[in-house]
Amino acid sequence: MTIDSSNNTVPIRTAPLGLPLLSFIQKDPLGAASHFQRHFGDVARLNILFRRIYYFFSPDAVRQILVDQHSDFTRETRLLKIFESFQGKNVLTTEGVDWERQRRILTPGFSPKRVVGYLGLMRDAIDASVGELLPAEPGRSALVDVDFLTTRITMDVILRTLFSHATTQAEASSVSTAIRALTRQSMREVYWAFIPPNWLPYPGRTAKLKHIKTISDLIANHIKARTSKPRDIGTQNDVLDMLLAARDDAPTTGSASLTSQEIHDNCILLFAAGFDTASSALTWWIGLMATHPDVVEKLRKEIEGANLRNSPMEGIAHLPYLNATIKEAMRLYSPSTALFTRVALRDVMIGDTAVSKGTLVAVPIWSLHHDERSFAEPDTFRPNRFMPDASTIPRSAYMPFGAGPHFCLGQHFASMEMALIAAHLAQNFDFALEEGKVLPEPFVDLALKPKSTMRVRFTRRDARKKTNANTIL
Ligand code: HEM
Structure with a gap:
């Protein structure tokens, strides 16, 4: 699991352009970050294409950049x-x-209270996707491509919560293909010297425009269907209703509500940001459950022993051990392995390091999460680290959702969604990794994905094995 890219041929003293370094980072961003940390310690100062880029590996420095001095960076x-x-x-x-x-x-539309209002839509999506892809009869089993399963579930969750729309398998796969192709194209463009406008011919442009149209048409059709029947607005209690009604409580500039174009563009973002990250987190969680049956037993006991009578779904979403397993899965396999690169807006000091105006700053979440100074035996899956009675984790050493003003808007949404899906799967299925296989290596595909297909055998449990009435999922 440790990314060990101890390839001594990697050029650290960079040539003027730093092209070998750039190609190393592009091919293996996790290995490159680990390599820089080993070689330089807490701050790696590099030069690429005549620009300075600094990697910061200490939680204190990262906190300064993202939180305390966030206005010094963009x-x-x-x-x-x-x-x-x-x-x-x-x-x-x-x-x-x-x-x-x-x-x-x-x-306000993504506050914990508001997200509780989406739980019913989430549960419908889980029931439908699991019903479609996993066996219904007790004792029956199926060997499943985990990424396919989690993509199907999280895609259905996001389309139902955004538009109250139940997706079909064909739609889910065409739309996820389009989004993934677009994110891969974006990741390629990051390394280009020049970003061409869409009216110029460039590699990948035709496919990119086709995929943009697929996503944009899907979103536009849903918005049109709602807004063309004004009486339907406000009746669905979904995210689109929230976006149409949302108002700026402290307007300073611009319109107090979102314009139609902004609603469209934010729907594309929520859709794109909303399914692939959660799908990545759940894929690794399932892989870890399939290799840690003792943990599965313990969390089943927690679910089945909890008093969930008053608000079952909300109660499930707050179970400590269940959440600890998800948090630990996201520590080991953080869906976002790095934040958007920041740029210093002025000359600043980060700890003892002078960072001059214009310097690019990389925040490698992956390295923070695997640092043994913050997490003993960092490559071991140990959910107890996140239990309320565990010793405190250093501030900013754990940040799967980022930190500071740009922290993930969908954090509560994703946390509740993942807890519901995880609880449903643990209660209803036994998991086993495909015979003779180990967990695949991770691979950065914007979200962190398995490098090779991860297959898990899901066997439907006998309902009688559930020890009490907590079978609401
Ligand atoms: C496990 C699931 C998720 C993870 C790990 C995750 C991670 C992140 C991270 C690390 C950032 C900060 C990026 C930065 O500062 O450079 C972010 C931003 C964001 N996320 Fe998430 N995310 C998840 C799910 C979601 C969901 C479900 C939604 C919406 C439904 C969402 C919407 C957003 C938005 C809108 C931003 C941009 C916020 C801003 O810049 O103000 N995310 N996410």
């Missing part, structure tokens, strides 16, 4: 432009007052 414009070319101008791709306004309008 997210790199190039990256935002690449994402804007397929998502438009939304809360991810804007900065400054535009971003502040959109973030203020959207935030």
